[in-house]
Amino acid sequence: xxxxALLAGLLTPLCLTRLPALPxxxxxxFPLFACLLRRRPAGRLLLVFALGACWALAWHQLQxxxxxxxxxxxxxxxxxxxxxxxxxxxxxxWRFMVRDGHTLDGRSLPLMRLHWWGGEGVxxxxxxxxxxxxxxxxxxxxxxxxxxxxxxxAQGIGAVGSVRAGRRIAAAPAxxxxxxxxxxxxxxxxxxxxxxxxxxxxxxxxxALSDADWEVLQRTGTSHLLVISGLxxxxxxxxxxxxxQLLLRCSLWxxxxxxxxxxxxxxxxxxxxxxxxxxxxxPVQRALLMCAAALxxxxxxxxxxxxxxxxxxxxxxxxxxPAAPLRAGFWLSFMAVGLLILAMGGRLHNRGLWWRWGRAxxxxxxxxxxxxxxxGMPASGASMLINLLAIxxxxxxxxxxxxxxxxxxxxxxxxxxxxxxxxxxxxxxTVLAWAGSWSPLIYLPxxxxxxxxxALAGSLLLLLPxxxxxxxxxxxxxxxxxxAEQTRPAPGELRVVTLDVGQGLSVLLQTSGHTLLxxxxxxxxSGFDLGEAVVVPSLLALGVERLDVxxxxxxxxxxxxxxxxxxRMLPTERLIAGEPERLQGLGAQACRHGESWSWxxxxxxxxxxxxxxxxANGQSCVLQVxxxxxGLLLPGDIRQAEEYAxxxxxxxxxxxxAPHHGSRSSSSYAFIRRVAxxxxxxxxxxxxxxxxxxxxxxxxxxxLGSDAIYTGHSGAVGFILGRSGSISPEWRWREAARRFxxx
Numbered sequence: 001x002x003x004x005a006l007l008a009g010l011l012t013p014l015c016l017t018r019l020p021a022l023p024x025x026x027x028x029x030f031p032l033f034a035c036l037l038r039r040r041p042a043g044r045l046l047l048v049f050a051l052g053a054c055w056a057l058a059w060h061q062l063q064x065x066x067x068x069x070x071x072x073x074x075x076x077x078x079x080x081x082x083x084x085x086x087x088x089x090x091x092x093x094w095r096f097m098v099r100d101g102h103t104l105d106g107r108s109l110p111l112m113r114l115h116w117w118g119g120e121g122v123x124x125x126x127x128x129x130x131x132x133x134x135x136x137x138x139x140x141x142x143x144x145x146x147x148x149x150x151x152x153x154a155q156g157i158g159a160v161g162s163v164r165a166g167r168r169i170a171a172a173p174a175x176x177x178x179x180x181x182x183x184x185x186x187x188x189x190x191x192x193x194x195x196x197x198x199x200x201x202x203x204x205x206x207x208a209l210s211d212a213d214w215e216v217l218q219r220t221g222t223s224h225l226l227v228i229s230g231l232x233x234x235x236x237x238x239x240x241x242x243x244x245q246l247l248l249r250c251s252l253w254x255x256x257x258x259x260x261x262x263x264x265x266x267x268x269x270x271x272x273x274x275x276x277x278x279x280x281x282x283p284v285q286r287a288l289l290m291c292a293a294a295l296x297x298x299x300x301x302x303x304x305x306x307x308x309x310x311x312x313x314x315x316x317x318x319x320x321x322p323a324a325p326l327r328a329g330f331w332l333s334f335m336a337v338g339l340l341i342l343a344m345g346g347r348l349h350n351r352g353l354w355w356r357w358g359r360a361x362x363x364x365x366x367x368x369x370x371x372x373x374x375x376g377m378p379a380s381g382a383s384m385l386i387n388l389l390a391i392x393x394x395x396x397x398x399x400x401x402x403x404x405x406x407x408x409x410x411x412x413x414x415x416x417x418x419x420x421x422x423x424x425x426x427x428x429x430t431v432l433a434w435a436g437s438w439s440p441l442i443y444l445p446x447x448x449x450x451x452x453x454x455a456l457a458g459s460l461l462l463l464l465p466x467x468x469x470x471x472x473x474x475x476x477x478x479x480x481x482x483x484a485e486q487t488r489p490a491p492g493e494l495r496v497v498t499l500d501v502g503q504g505l506s507v508l509l510q511t512s513g514h515t516l517l518x519x520x521x522x523x524x525x526s527g528f529d530l531g532e533a534v535v536v537p538s539l540l541a542l543g544v545e546r547l548d549v550x551x552x553x554x555x556x557x558x559x560x561x562x563x564x565x566x567x568r569m570l571p572t573e574r575l576i577a578g579e580p581e582r583l584q585g586l587g588a589q590a591c592r593h594g595e596s597w598s599w600x601x602x603x604x605x606x607x608x609x610x611x612x613x614x615x616a617n618g619q620s621c622v623l624q625v626x627x628x629x630x631g632l633l634l635p636g637d638i639r640q641a642e643e644y645a646x647x648x649x650x651x652x653x654x655x656x657x658a659p660h661h662g663s664r665s666s667s668s669y670a671f672i673r674r675v676a677x678x679x680x681x682x683x684x685x686x687x688x689x690x691x692x693x694x695x696x697x698x699x700x701x702x703x704l705g706s707d708a709i710y711t712g713h714s715g716a717v718g719f720i721l722g723r724s725g726s727i728s729p730e731w732r733w734r735e736a737a738r739r740f741x742x743x
Contacts, residue, residue, distance in 0.1 A: 003311045005045040009052025010318045011325060017738045019061055056322040060740065063323065066110045068159035073136045074687045076164065078104045081112070083126045083172075086180060088207045092525050093117045097157070098130070109134075110158025115526075119163055124180040125172025134161040138686055138743045140500040141715025141734045144376045144446065144541020145534050150326040153741040182277075186406060189415045195422040197429065198402055200226050201394075203277045211527065213429065219436035221383020224332075225394045233271050233287040235395045236403070241267035241295070264295040274403075285320075289313035290337070306341045310334070326741070328375040332368060339367035343463040361387050363463055370456045373444045373481060376537055382439035390428060398425050443540045447484030455481035486543020488512050492601035493722035494627040496655060499538055500711045500733070501530045503685040503692070504558035507634060507657065508539060509625065511600040516549040518623055518634050523561030531562020536569045538716065546571040548599075551591075553620040553636030555582030578608065578621035578636065591621030602627045602722065607649055609642035617660060618642050624651060627722030633675055635659040635666075643671035654678045654727050655719055656706075662693020667700060677706045678726060679719070686712030 013019070081101030088095045094116045101109035114132060122128065137160055139148025152160070172180075183203055190196045199208040209217075209226060217223040244263040271291050275284045290313045297304050314334050317324055324330050343363040365384040372379050380386070398421050405418030446452065458477025461470050489495045489512055497508040501521035509516040517539070521530030550572045552560050560583060567575070567586060580588035596605040607622040620636025631653035637660040638646070647670060656677035659666035661684040680701050684692035693710075701708060709717050715734035719727055734742065 001045060002048050003308070003315055005048040006052040007311065007315050007318065009049040009054075010056045010315070010322055012049075012053050013056045013060055013322070014325060014739070016740050019057065019064070019740045055319070059322045063153070063156065064741070066156075066158050068110060068134055068136050070136070072134055072159075074133070076131065076133045078129065078131055079109060080104070080127065080129050080169070081109070083122050083124055083128065084111070086124055086183060086203070086205065087122050089121075090115070091527050093119045094122055096122050098128075111156050112159045112161060113152065113157045114161050114163050116163035116166070119166065122168075123172055126168055127170035127172075128166050129169050130166040131164040132161045133164065134159045135687060136160075136743055140502055140534060141737070141742070142500050142534055142538040143716060143733060143737075144537045146376075146537075147326070149742050150323075150739070154321070154323040154326040156321075156323075182410075186409070186418070189409055189418060190422055194426050194429075195419065197226070198398075198418070198422045198425055201232070201399060201425070202402055202406055216429065216433050216436045218378065219380055219439050219441055220386045220390075220432045221380030221439075222386060222390050222432060225387075225390055232395060232399050233274055233284055234291060235399065236274050237267045237271035237291040237295075239400065240270040261299065264299055268292055268295050285317050287333075289316050307338070310338050310341055323741070328371075328377065331371050331375070335371050336364050336368060339363050339463060342460070343367070343465065358388065361385075367459050367463055369444075370452060370459055370481060373446060373455075374452060376446065376541060378441045378443045380439050381442055382435060386432070386435050386439070390432065393424070393428050397421075398428070444481060445484050445486060445541050445543055447480050451480035451484065484543075488543070489720060489722070492628055493720055494602045494625060494632065495730075496632055496719045496721060497538075497542065498657065498681050498683055498709075498711055498717050499535060500715045501534055501562075501683070502712075503661070503688055503690070504530065504561075505553070505636075505657070505661070505683045506530075506535050506562070507683075508542065508544070509632075510542075510544070511602045514548045514599040515544050515546070516551060516604070517547050517566065518551045519553055519559040519636075520550070520562035520566045522558040523565075529562055529565050531565035532569065535562050535566055539570065544570070547573065549574045549576060551621060551623060552577040552579075552583065552588065553622075553634070554616050555579035555619075556616050556637065559636070576606070576621065578619045579616060582616075607646055609638065609645040611641060611645060614639075614642070617665075622646065624649075624653070625721075626651070630654045630721040630723075630727060632721060633657070633677070637661075637663075637666070639665050640668040640671070643668050647671070647674050650674050652676045655721065656680045658682045658693060658697070658701075660692075661688070661690075662697045663690070664694040664696060667697045669700060669704075672700055672704050672706070676704070677701075679709060679729075680706045681709045681711065681717065683711050686710075688712070 079098075079101050081098035084097040084099040096114060096116075098112045098114055101112055103109065112132075112134070114130070116122070137149055137152040137157055139146075139152075183199065183205060186199060186202060187196060190198055193210070196208045197213065199205040213226070214223070217226055241263050244266050248262065268291060271288055275288045290309055293304075293309045293312055297309070317330070340360055340363055344359060361384045364387075369379060401417055401424065402421035405415070405421050408414040409418050447455070454477050458474045458481075461474035461477065464470075489510055491512045493512070495508075495510040497510075499506040499508065499521070504522040505519040506521045507518040509518065517535075520535050523529045523531065547566075547570055550563065550566060552563055552575070554560070555577070560577070563575075563583060563586065566572070575583070575586055575588045576591055577583050577588040578591045580590050591606050591608050593606065593608040593610065596603065598604070603626040605624045605626075607624055608620075609618065609622075611618055617637035618639055618641065620638045620642070622636060622638060623632075623634040625632040625634075631651055632655045633650070633653040634657050635643075639660070643659065643666065650671075653675050654677065656675055656679070658680050659671075662682045682693040682698075684690075698708065709729065709732070711717065713734070714732040717732050718730040720730050721727060
């Protein structure tokens with residue numbers, strides 16, 4: 001109970017939208033007050049809870065204080081720092097971390113995550129002088145999408161930026177780049193791209209796996225196998241423990257002390273070394289701590305319940321980093337182990353090996369569903385069957401052979417065992433690619449906290465040993481997870497959600513029975529696809545399972561780059577585009593001026609100026625919508641010339657998406673007066689590289705009485721049209737889902 005109270009205290013601050021404004025010593029008042037109640041029945045629990053909460057609050061306060069100062073946000077600086085961790089080579093340059101950074105005038109800087117477009121190679125441990133444009137850690141904010149700000153915060157990253165120029169001023173010390181040198185040496189042996197996959201298992205190099213590899217792993221539910229996970233660390237520790245004991249028994253050399261005294265430290269040392277290769281990710285920390293606890297208890301001849309060891313490891317990880325629970329890997333790794341301990345306790349002594357193995361896969365498959373839904377992650381329908389074979393293949397064949405082969409390569413120059421391990425891994429990837437072609441990916445929207453908690457209770461009841469009587473009740477509890485209902489607008493109403501896709505556009509329009517998506521964001525030069533990473537997860541979280549119409553204003557990347565991913569991941573009945581010739585192979589229909597239709601009492605009309613010799617922006621397909629007495633206008637990137645050409649067809653609109661993200665080339669006075677919007681939404685990146693929206697454009701809308709919303713500031717924003725009275729935002733996601741680590 002004390003460990004549970006401590007964990008609850010450590011986790012509670014993560015629910016806060018803002019941290020209380022207290023100095024670090026102010027947090028001591030709470031445990032001092034709890035000390036007065038320690039003699040009461042619940043006093044000790046309250047004291048431990050208060051100590052955990054105060055530690056976490058003080059830690060978070062110090063962590064936030066180490067972020068990039070506001071006055072340096074979006075500024076170009078000259079700095080000196082040391083390359084940390086293992087740099088990643090991207091399609092466009094290098095991405096790496098810099099620690100111990102400071103400006104040339106001596107001002108300290110936080111841990112930074114930088115990207116150097118087209119830059120020269122960097123190595124871990126090197127010291128560089130860099131010209132960097134730094135930004136505060138900030139991400140796009142949309143329903144159901146990856147929280148980039150939480151990910152940065154959990155890793156202690158206080159600034160991000162892009163490198164303009166740099167020069168190496170000091171080479172790395174030998175100890176500082178051992179992992180990098182190992183990466184280079186083994187990479188020289190594993191020459192082909194397929195063989196280099198093995199680096200993911202040897203030194204935790206996630207970059208060694210291509211996008212196609214990750215897609216295969218996701219579709220088969222085996223992503224945990226191709227990184228250095230807790231499973232591999234635990235298996236390695238167990239193998240070393242058993243191997244040392246066998247060698248001592250068979251050796252002629254007499255060990256004068258108990259075998260445990262040698263086997264346990266060596267097993268723990270092997271696990272720690274492997275964990276260091278992985279970069280000490282949270283699942284690896286959990287496995288290492290649990291191994292350490294189990295081995296120490298063996299040395300002390302103590303018997304402690306496995307759940308207690310599990311809970312102790314969780315508390316230690318959160319004590320070391322109270323922001324660790326902000327990452328999905330923390331919960332998925334700990335919950336997987338906890339579920340196995342809970343569901344298989346007391347049932348192993350009278351069961352065969354295959355029953356235990358099959359039961360373990362069933363427990364992980366059923367028990368992790370609620371946690372996958374919580375984090376907006378898809379589940380593979382065939383993962384249970386695939387893991388039955390994939391886990392022993394990796395853990396018993398590939399990993400031991402890869403580690404042994406690495407040692408032989410480094411010590412003797414023999415590469416054959418390492419290449420054999422790579423061949424075995426490639427063979428498995430071929431099988432997984434075949435299995436992934438028929439393995440369905442299941443996306444479930446978050447059903448709300450009440451339904452999710454009910455489903456979590458149902459999954460636990462379903463897996464409890466001997467709980468046969470309550471299984472019908474458990475299945476009923478799971479129904480809200482599988483049948484989550486999303487609210488839709490009433491007939492005659494229209495929901496408009498402008499997503500936060502940075503420098504681009506994507507707008508969701510929903511009636512009571514139909515769905516239209518206007519544009520799909522960009523696909524960046526780095527390979528990051530906003531259609532796949534932002535648009536589709538947001539639509540799924542909002543209850544969209546199919547699109548009646550995907551309307552692409554024109555072919556520019558910031559509007560059409562994410563279209564292929566959206567079509568691939570969501571059934572789409574009709575694709576309309578202002579420039580269909582630029583969407584080759586997707587079956588796009590041309591936008592026809594004047595085409596109109598009605599859905600559930602809401603009127604839609606397409607407009608297109610089609611001026612001769614107009615650039616891509618001028619070819620934009622404009623969408624005009626009328627819901628009752630209220631209107632919406634989505635003009636794409638039209639210029640002032642197209643605005644004047646369309647003036648006779650334009651109606652007033654209560655809600656307007658600023659043409660061309662608020663560019664100075666658009667939003668003429670005549671256009672604004674004609675549309676007379678009550679609200680204007682600027683879909684542009686925070687610190688837009690193009691200066692969108694232009695101050696003169698913002699001033700025009702202000703002069704004519706329009707209220708403004710900036711997706712770069714508010715995140716995704718939702719409106720409902722068609723109701724009586726004036727419209728106002730239904731929600732702004734940055735505020736609706738705010739936590740203290742968000743900018």
